[in-house]
Amino acid sequence: MDQAALSDKSVLETLLKTNRPPTDQETAIIRESMAPTNAKLKDVEAQISETMAHIQELKSQVEQAETKLQRLREEEAAILETFADHRRIFSPFRNIPEDVLREICIQACMGRDIPALSYFRDPLPYVLAQICSGIRYIALTTPIIWASMHVEIRTFPFGNLRAYEKAYSAVARRASAWFDRAGGLSLTVSIEDYRDSYPKFGGFRCDPSTILFDTLLSYSTRWKELIFNSRCGDMLSAMSVRLHI
Incomplete structure (x- = not known):
């Protein structure tokens, strides 16, 4: 039986019904049928790696943004503290x-x-x-x-x-x-x-x-x-x- 007469599906079904190892011809057929799926898998894995790298980059940006926000809040609190006495002077309570x-x-x-x-x-x-x-x-x-x-x-x-x-x-x-x-x-x-x-x-x-x-x-x-x-x-x-x- 030549390779063209065999389909990857029939070969796979036949092998799954037995415990014998595949022949060289059967191995070639199965590997050939897996090639497109392997290519797609490599593409998906590459996208996963790229997405994870992007997430790590975003995490780093978030950490930097949080550090900047904390520094700005501390600066804001310091500025507001300098106006504490001024705000007390303008308090509506003083006008009651x-x-x-x-x-x-x-x-x-x-x-x-x-x-x-x-x-x-x-x-x-x-x-x-x-x-x-x-x-x-x-x-x-x-x-x-x-x-x-x-x-x-x-x-x-x-x-x-x-x-x-x-x-x-x-x-x-x-x-x-x-x-x-x-x-x-x-x-x-x-x-x-x-x-x-x-x-x-x-x-x-x-x-x-x-x-x-x-x-x-x-x-x-x-x-x-x-x-x-x-x-x-x-x-x-x-x-x-x-x-x-």
């Missing part, structure tokens, strides 16, 4: 009239709940006073902000009477400064006692919160409204005695 700022402070403190006096955190009026010198002046010179106070009495995480007394003394001083800033306005005092009983020290129950209560009571002639809630019956009785009820 003082009476408007004062009303904003009032609404912030009095818009919903009564400002709360606390040992562990700054009450809202004090937070306002920390914003800037201008707002501090407005907050400290607006009596109505300081004419209402909510006091929460809770058990402190202290293990001795001295620490309790120190804490209540600090709160009492803050309460006194608070009401002094109210000028001659009538005062609203809300007291919420969350304790079930007096704390116990050395086997005896005592109430160091009287330090704070005595300070609040010293302003009783100016009270417009007193709201007092307590879970502790003894506390209600003690408060009644102090108020001569």
Whole structure:
């Protein structure tokens, strides 16, 4: 059988049905049939290599661009920093009239709940006073902000009477400064006692919160409204005695 009478398909099918090696003629036929596919494969592989090289080149360009972008951002930040003071001068906040700022402070403190006096955190009026010198002046010179106070009495995480007394003394001083800033306005005092009983020290129950209560009571002639809630019956009785009820 000559080579022309054999097709690459028939040769391949015949060989796949046996385990014998191909003859020289069969090998030549199969290699000849593979030539166009091999040429196409080499062309595809060349395109793959070219594409991968292009991707690497793009990656390098991206890295260079990112490095340039980072440098430009740093330069931009440095330039903007030189204008920081200028931008503050032109801030719209500077043009807000003082009476408007004062009303904003009032609404912030009095818009919903009564400002709360606390040992562990700054009450809202004090937070306002920390914003800037201008707002501090407005907050400290607006009596109505300081004419209402909510006091929460809770058990402190202290293990001795001295620490309790120190804490209540600090709160009492803050309460006194608070009401002094109210000028001659009538005062609203809300007291919420969350304790079930007096704390116990050395086997005896005592109430160091009287330090704070005595300070609040010293302003009783100016009270417009007193709201007092307590879970502790003894506390209600003690408060009644102090108020001569």
